[in-house]
Amino acid sequence: xxxxxxxxxxxxxxTGQSMTLQCAQDMNHEYMSWYRQDPGMGLRLxxxxxxxxxxxxxxxxxxxxxxxxxxxxxxxxxxxxxPSQTSVYFCASRNRPSEQFFGPGxxxxxx
Amino acid sequence: GDSVTQMxxxxxxxxxxxxxxxxxxxxTGYPSLFWYVQYPGEGLQLLLKATKADDxxxxxxxxxxxxKETTSFHLEKGSVQVSDSAVYFCALSIGNDMRFGAGxxxxxxx
Numbered sequence: 001x002x003x004x005x006x007x008x009x010x011x012x013x014x015t016g017q018s019m020t021l022q023c024a025q026d027m028n029h030e031y032m033s034w035y036r037q038d039p040g041m042g043l044r045l046x047x048x049x050x051x052x053x054x055x056x057x058x059x060x061x062x063x064x065x066x067x068x069x070x071x072x073x074x075x076x077x078x079x080x081x082x083p084s085q086t087s088v089y090f091c092a093s094r095n096r097p098s099e100q101f102f103g104p105g106x107x108x109x110x111x
Numbered sequence: 112g113d114s115v116t117q118m119x120x121x122x123x124x125x126x127x128x129x130x131x132x133x134x135x136x137x138x139t140g141y142p143s144l145f146w147y148v149q150y151p152g153e154g155l156q157l158l159l160k161a162t163k164a165d166d167x168x169x170x171x172x173x174x175x176x177x178x179k180e181t182t183s184f185h186l187e188k189g190s191v192q193v194s195d196s197a198v199y200f201c202a203l204s205i206g207n208d209m210r211f212g213a214g215x216x217x218x219x220x221x
Contacts, residue, residue, distance in 0.1 A: 031207065045209070099160060
């Protein structure tokens with residue numbers, strides 16, 4: 001099993017550009033989520049999904065969109081990047097109520 | 112709402128010293144509690160967990176006991192190694208929700 005995979009590992013964007021961060025898992029987990037990690041603030045939940053076709057907002061959803069068309073994939077879209085979105089992004093998956101498995105992260109810089 | 116508060120770092124210790132990282136939680140229900148570890152340049156990995164009061168989680172010499180009376184889940188290790196240098200996150204889970212503490216950076220010097 002590859003576990004949770006994320007692409008790209010690094011990305012630099014200009015303000016106003018859009019992009020999609022990819023996330024996939026091969027563990028048949030129902031629950032997937034996106035977090036951002038900023039210094040001194042731990043991980044904050046952006047969006048999550050409890051199954052294909054079902055998504056919901058987390059703590060910091062503004063500026064991000066998600067969709068869940070399959071169990072395996074959960075992409076995160078930045079519609080119009082802003083410098084405040086410079087962060088490290090982690091995708092995670094699990095089956096309730098067990099532990100979460102995290103991807104290796106995407107380091108995003110918005111200039 | 113549900114939340115986790117953990118000891119702020121950074122923490123610097125010499126090899127073979129004792130480690131305690133404090134974690135307390137606030138929850139309306141009965142959460143499961145976790146400690147995750149993040150090594151440089153990597154994602155978070157589960158270190159240990161406890162799902163009910165008085166449970167003790169342990170792994171790689173680390174331990175934490177779920178204390179409902181003090182709403183705490185402190186991480187302890189009797190003798191740290193240089194390879195334990197990482198960021199440690201306390202977390203709680205209730206239903207679909209999972210909340211993380213801010214993280215504590217540990218550096219162990221030889």
